[in-house]
Every structure is written in C-alpha cells, then in structure tokens.
Amino acid sequence: MTGAAPLTRLLGCALLALGAAAHGDVLPDERADVSWRMYQGGGITVQGPSMLVRTNFSDDISVTAGFLVDQVTGASIDMIVLGASPLHEVRKQKNLGVDYLYGKTTYSVGIESSIENDYDDSTLSASIAQNMFGDLTTVTLTASRGWDIITRVIDAEGDKQPGFRKRSDRTTWALGVSQILTRNMIGGFDYEAITEQGYLQNPYRAYRYLAAPGSAIYLTAPEIFPGTRTSNAIAMRLKDYLPWRASLTGKYRYYFDTWDVRAHTAELDYTQPLFKDSVMADITYRYYRQNSASFYSDLFQYANEFNYMARDRELASQINNTMGVAFSYDFVKTQHWFVKKASASLHYDYIMYRYLDFRDATQRQYPAGLEPFYRYNASVIQAVLSGWF
Amino acid sequence: MRTSRLSFALCALLLVTGCGRVQPWVKPYERERLADPVMIWDRDAISTAYINHVHENREEARGGTGSTGGGCGCN
Numbered sequence: 448m449t450g451a452a453p454l455t456r457l458l459g460c461a462l463l464a465l466g467a468a469a470h471g472d473v474l475p476d477e478r479a480d481v482s483w484r485m486y487q488g489g490g491i492t493v494q495g496p497s498m499l500v501r502t503n504f505s506d507d508i509s510v511t512a513g514f515l516v517d518q519v520t521g522a523s524i525d526m527i528v529l530g531a532s533p534l535h536e537v538r539k540q541k542n543l544g545v546d547y548l549y550g551k552t553t554y555s556v557g558i559e560s561s562i563e564n565d566y567d568d569s570t571l572s573a574s575i576a577q578n579m580f581g582d583l584t585t586v587t588l589t590a591s592r593g594w595d596i597i598t599r600v601i602d603a604e605g606d607k608q609p610g611f612r613k614r615s616d617r618t619t620w621a622l623g624v625s626q627i628l629t630r631n632m633i634g635g636f637d638y639e640a641i642t643e644q645g646y647l648q649n650p651y652r653a654y655r656y657l658a659a660p661g662s663a664i665y666l667t668a669p670e671i672f673p674g675t676r677t678s679n680a681i682a683m684r685l686k687d688y689l690p691w692r693a694s695l696t697g698k699y700r701y702y703f704d705t706w707d708v709r710a711h712t713a714e715l716d717y718t719q720p721l722f723k724d725s726v727m728a729d730i731t732y733r734y735y736r737q738n739s740a741s742f743y744s745d746l747f748q749y750a751n752e753f754n755y756m757a758r759d760r761e762l763a764s765q766i767n768n769t770m771g772v773a774f775s776y777d778f779v780k781t782q783h784w785f786v787k788k789a790s791a792s793l794h795y796d797y798i799m800y801r802y803l804d805f806r807d808a809t810q811r812q813y814p815a816g817l818e819p820f821y822r823y824n825a826s827v828i829q830a831v832l833s834g835w836f
Numbered sequence: 837m838r839t840s841r842l843s844f845a846l847c848a849l850l851l852v853t854g855c856g857r858v859q860p861w862v863k864p865y866e867r868e869r870l871a872d873p874v875m876i877w878d879r880d881a882i883s884t885a886y887i888n889h890v891h892e893n894r895e896e897a898r899g900g901t902g903s904t905g906g907g908c909g910c911n
Contacts (some may be wrong), residue, residue, distance in 0.1 A: 480882040499882045581860025639899030678899030692873040702897035710897035718874045
C-alpha cells in the first residue's frame with residue numbers, strides 16, 4: 448500500500464494535463480467476435496466459448512459487452528499428490544464497458560464478474576485516454592478495484608466446507624503510453640502496480656515437509672501465505688514496418704513484487720500478409736523466466752518451520768517458452784448487407800513449462816527431495832470469428 | 837520523499853507538455869504504413885486476452901499487458 452499515495456498524486460496531476468487540450472477523434476470500430484478456445488496441459492483441460500461485442504450508440508458513446516465460459520476438467524499434479532478428486536467445474540465471466548469520447552479524450556468505465564463454484568471475482572475499472580501531439584502520442588491511465596470471495600469445495604458433489612469463506616481485494620493502477628516514433632515504427636510503454644490484501648492463497652494447495660530429519664518420506668500441511676502483496680510491472684514494446692510489407696514486434700516486461708519474485712518476459716512477433724492480402728499470418732515466440740518467492744520451498748525440513756510456507760508451482764523458479772502461430776482469413780472484404788468486413792482466425796500456442804525447484808512428487812520411487820524437476824507442455828487452441836458493422 | 841519529487845517532476849513535465857504546442861514530426865500524410873493492418877498492436881483482442889489469462893494463471897508475473905480483471909480458473 449505504500450506506493451498508493453504517490454500514484455494518486457501522479458494520477459491527479461496527469462488528469463489535469465490530459466484535460467489541457469481537446470479536438471476531434473473517432474470511436475473504435477463496431478465489431479463482434481465469437482471464439483471457442485481450449486487449453487490442454489498438465490492433466491487439465493479448459494475449454495469453452497467467448498463473445499465480445501462493441502457497438503456505438505452515437506458519435507461519442509460506445510458500449511462493449513462480453514461473456515465467456517471455461518469448462519475445467521482433469522487433475523493437476525497438485526491434486527494427484529494430495530489425492531483429490533478430478534475436477535469438473537465451470538467458470539463464467541461477464542463484462543460490460545462504456546466509452547465516452549470528448550474531443551481527443553476517451554473516458555471509460557467497466558465492470559467484470561467472474562463466477563466459479565469456489566471463487567467469485569468482481570472488478571470495477573475506470574480509465575482516461577488522451578491523444579496528443581498531433582495524434583503521435585496516446586496516454587492511458589487506468590484504475591481498477593477488485594473483490595474476490597474464496598470458498599472451498601470438499602467433495603465431488605460440489606459441497607462446500609462449512610464456515611470457510613475468505614475475502615481478498617485488489618487495487619490496480621496502470622499507465623500506458625503508445626507513441627508514433629517514425630514513419631515505420633511505433634512504440635509503447637506500460638506500468639502497472641497491483642496491491643492485494645486478504646486471502647491470497649489457493650485453499651487446495653499444501654506444502655510438504657520431511658516426516659522426520661533425514662527421512663525419505665514427506666508429509667503435507669496447508670500452506671501459509673502473507674496477507675498482502677504489491678506487484679509492479681514495467682513493459683516496453685516496439686513495432687516496425689518491414690520493407691516487404693510485414694511487421695516485427697518486440698516486447699519486454701520486468702516484474703517484481705513484495706514476495707521477492709522477479710520475472711523477465713520477452714516476446715517477438717512477426718506478421719506477414721499472404722495470398723494477395725486475404726490471409727494474415729503471425730508467428731510468435733515468448734520467453735519467460737522467474738525466480739521463486741521468498742517463502743517458497745519444494746520441501747521444508749519440518750512442519751511450521753517458518754511463518755509463511757508455500758509450495759505453489761506458480762511461485763517456483765521456472766523458465767517457460769511459448770511458440771505460437773496464427774492465421775486470419777478475410778472472407779468478407781466489402782460491404783455485404785450490414786457487414787463491412789468479416790474474418791476467421793485460428794491461433795495455436797505451444798507452451799513448455801520447466802520448473803527449476805519444483806519437483807515431481809508423484810514419482811514415489813524417489814526419496815523425498817530427490818524427485819526429478821516437474822515439467823510439462825501445454826497446447827492452446829483458439830478459433831475466432833469476427834465481423835465489423 | 838524521493839518518489840514524491842519524481843511524481844512532482846513528472847506532473848510538471850506533463851502539465852507543460854499538455855499545454856504546449858508540439859509539432860508532430862510524423863505528419864498525418866506520412867502515416868500510410870502505420871495505418872496498415874500489419875501494424876495494429878492487437879488485431880484479435882479476444883484472443884490476446886485469453887492467452888494473457890493463460891499465462892497469468894500459471895506464472896507469478898502479471899500486469900503491463902493493458903488488461904484488468906480477475907477470476908481464477910487456475911487449478
């Protein structure tokens with residue numbers, strides 16, 4: 448919470464600056480997107496549809512609405528280690544947003560709700576975006592607040608643990624700058640600070656510790672997390688138009704938080720039109736690396752060894768590589784009834800998760816603490832149908 | 837204290853530049869390539885949001901991608 452006051456001052460001053468000049472601008476295109484997507488990896492399958500619609504009610508008011516459904520099935524390594532039943536659950540998310548354009552300033556508000564059988568989240572957000580310097584620069588400031596309610600399902604019928612109802616809340620401040628740099632290049636800068644407090648752990652996860660000093664057997668106990676976290680992300684991106692009508696994008700993000708996690712994300716995207724511009728092809732490579740949280744350990748020496756103890760693999764040291772390819776085909780290029788343009792796209796991403804200090808505890812033939820490090824691969828498939836009106 | 841000074845300096849810079857007239861060094865008629873669809877940051881917002889969600893639920897780092905919101909779906 449210590450960073451909130453300077454950020455508030457910064458936001459207040461920046462709002463004054465953004466209100467300094469206003470001329471004319473236009474709202475984003477009216478469009479509708481429908482997609483079906485699937486994640487499969489680590490014993491878990493998540494699949495379902497999603498939809499996002501943007502429509503303009505006048506020259507200065509635009510409304511977006513969306514929903515998605517995630518059907519989650521399977522059993523992750525954490526559930527296998529703890530002997531939990533395989534998952535069959537559904538997450539439903541809805542969102543609604545309104546943009547108001549005044550001169551070169553866009554004011555936006557949004558609400559989002561995500562509901563699962565054991566996790567409810569509500570988020571309110573507000574942002575202001577200003578085009579300036581002859582439309583060379585767009586500055587966006589965003590503030591959002593989220594409230595989560597966490598419960599715990601204890602059997603395959605979906606019954607919940609009596610009396611277990613935890614809360615956490617989240618405040619986000621974000622500053623984004625998009626900048627035209629040259630006739631061929633655009634750039635961007637993003638900073639985002641998130642503060643959270645409350646119940647920040649997964650109620651199903653456990654840490655493991657040696658049954659006795661020098662033992663080859665481990666026991667498990669519920670994790671103990673701190674009640675607060677503040678995280679910061681600083682990101683930069685550049686996109687360059689190549690001489691043969693293609694583009695190359697480079698992105699880098701540095702992340703750090705009060706749990707002592709530091710992470711680097713680097714991404715390279717290449718976009719190329721094909722077949723007389725009717726198909727757009729994208730190739731993506733993403734590299735991600737993080738170190739473990741200060742209270743993380745794969746195997747503690749004994750129960751209650753420290754004040755905070757976790758074995759979440761999300762908090763473990765890891766190096767992940769993602770390779771992606773996407774093709775987008777414009778099957779309506781000219782006005783057809785009320786549709787100006789329509790396209791279909793297919794996205795495939797292959798993610799390789801490699802943990803550096805999280806061991807595969809399902810390999811019981813090894814003594815505790817000597818199992819091989821856990822690794823798995825995941826596939827993400829998305830099919831999207833888009834129409835512009 | 838140092839953060840406050842930095843915030844103040846940044847605010848002052850924003851105020852000055854927000855009120856001033858900066859001549860665009862890339863004129864509107866020079867932005868043909870920038871308007872090409874290959875130069876759009878995020879052509880499929882619905883797809884980008886999903887892949888960001890996939891990464892954020894399995895890695896510790898979050899933010900800096902221009903999206904907000906929560907939900908878990910992360911077992």
